Amino acid sequence: MKYVIGVDLGTSAVKVLLVDQSGAVTAQASAAYPLQQPQPGYSEQNPEDWVSGVKDAIEKLFATSKVAASDIEGLSYSGQMHGLVLLDAAGKVLRPAILWNDTRTTKQSEEIMAKMGDKFLEITRNRPLEGFTLPKILWVKENEPEIFKQAATFVLPKDYVRYRMTGTLNMELSDAAGTVMVDIAKKAWSQEVCDAFDLPMSICPPLVEATDQVGMISADFAKESGLATSTAVFGGGADNACGAIGAGILRPDQAMCSIGTSGVILAYEPDTQADYHGQLHFFNHAVPGRFYSMGVTLAAGYSLSWFKKTFAPEASFNDFVGSASTSTIGAHGLLFAPYIVGERTPYADAKIRGSFIGIDGKQTRADFVRAVLEGIVFSFRDILDIYEANGKNFKQLVSIGGGSKSELWLQIQADIFNKEVVRLESEQGPGMGAAMIAAVGLGWFADFSGCAEKFIAVKKVYQPNPEHVAEYQQLHQIYQQIYPQTKKMTGALLDFEESHQV
Ligand SMILES: Nc1ncnc2c1ncn2[C@@H]1O[C@H](COP(=O)(O)OP(=O)(O)O)[C@@H](O)[C@H]1O
Ligand SMILES: O=C(CO)[C@@H](O)[C@H](O)COP(=O)(O)O
Secondary structure, three states, X not given: OOEEEEEEEOOOEEEEEEEEOOOOEEEEEEXXXXXXXXXXXXXXXXXXXXXXXXXXXXXHHHHHHOOOHHHEEEEEEEEOOOOEEEXXXXXXXXXXXXXXXXXXXXXHHHHHHHHHOHHHHHHHXXXXXXXXXXXXXXXXXXXXXXXXXXXXXXXXXXHHHHHHHHOOOOEEHHHHHHHOXXXXXXXEEOXXXXXXXXXXXXXXXXXXXXXXXEEEOOHHHHHHHOOOOOOEEEOOEEHHHHHHHHOOOOOOOEXXXXXXXOEEEEEEEOOOOOOOOOXXXXXXXXXXXXXXXXEEEOOOHHHHHHHHHHHOOOOOHHHHHHHHHHOOOOOOOOEEEOOEOEEOOOOXXXXXXXXXXXXXXXXXXXXXXXXXXXXXXXXXXXXXXXXXHOOOOOOEEEEEOHHHHOHHHHHHHHHHHXXXXXXXXXXXXXXXXXXXXXXXXXXXXXXXXHHHHHHOOEEEEEOOOHHHHHHHHHHHHHHOXXXXXXXXXXXXXXXXXXXXXX
């Protein structure tokens, strides 16, 4: 039997999947790494932690599967998007990576829009939001000029890991789109964007497609990880592009709901025709020549993990999430807005902060857990509303990511979306998508549809319950009032907090 490995470089951990030619997951392993938040709005990771995490996880994979390294024909990646890894001329990392959920770059984002306006949207198909890579580069240029002077190039998180595994440096297109420095339609770095911000084109690495073979596992990495130098390495994709492939979202009538650290509602776009006027992100797909749109809730799984870490550190995740079933729809009068690190969709607002609304002496911790689960899905509902306002009406949503491990949360999704919600055999959509990229890259399948037929299996379909749907519609209307009514207050609190930082 021959195998491929999908490496999903997430924000909380790296997850590796060993998948055989029939699409069965033979083994999986993970390794967690820390997130540094030195100031409000800052979010950084050490790229070396990703590399050692990948090695640890691959060693665990071999320990549990007993598969021979020489039988692993290909390996590819799914990566957390947008994170800036600055490298000097020798390929050395110059500072910690600034991640997708870091929002220190409001000033730079505003400057980009002020300078290029609609032209920026026309080229990159996106508004310059704080999370994207270009504002991060401009932040370093302005605030750390000594570091910027040494920068020869930059890459994204999974591209850095691939560089360390193969010795070849490049950037893969679906991820490069999230730098907002690429001309999406032309599939090339935009000279116009680079010139506007006085960035030399030489810092932009060569672009590759997801299924391009970029090299083999290097002798050094083979020695340290147990992999073989005969394993071919493919470009990989942005985690949401990979999630879409791993969820089988390969037609315009399908959508994906992903609950990882962030949360995403995503749709496949066959071409560049759809225009959401920057309300949704629009990127090149990991399926060569195709595109996808998506809206992002910055703190989806992160809101739940934060709540658990803060108020129930001793509980198991399953018991903690399960406790919400003892509460009711609407959590006995409690609503949660998940803006705890700012928001992207539908409110591109780095300064908004979260709220619990309707706290009542009768409520228990289980009500708070329920409110967190529901609030995250209300935020997704806001994204679905944008799609529906633009004429998209999906038949069903495929749910992936850590959040899709909970039956209760899946049913809440079906009820709030008023759509069928599909759970797959493996909730690891991005990792499966990465494995599928390697399988297609190796030529095991002619295209992703052929691979999806073999690799993706449905576990269960959750149907919306009409009574619950009606109740959630009422609650969603109340939820939608939270943003406008709390914006000023939470902004003032954030200013107060920032002015009191020592
Ligand atoms: N048993 C569970 N039930 C529901 N949600 C869970 C469970 N375990 C973890 N999660 C959620 O999944 C999230 C992590 O999902 P994952 O897809 O692994 O994220 P990432 O790719 O960002 O590292 C956590 O933030 C947590 O809120
Ligand atoms: O910023 C985005 C998408 O634009 C995030 O979706 C990141 O790509 C991180 O993903 P997870 O770690 O939550 O999977």
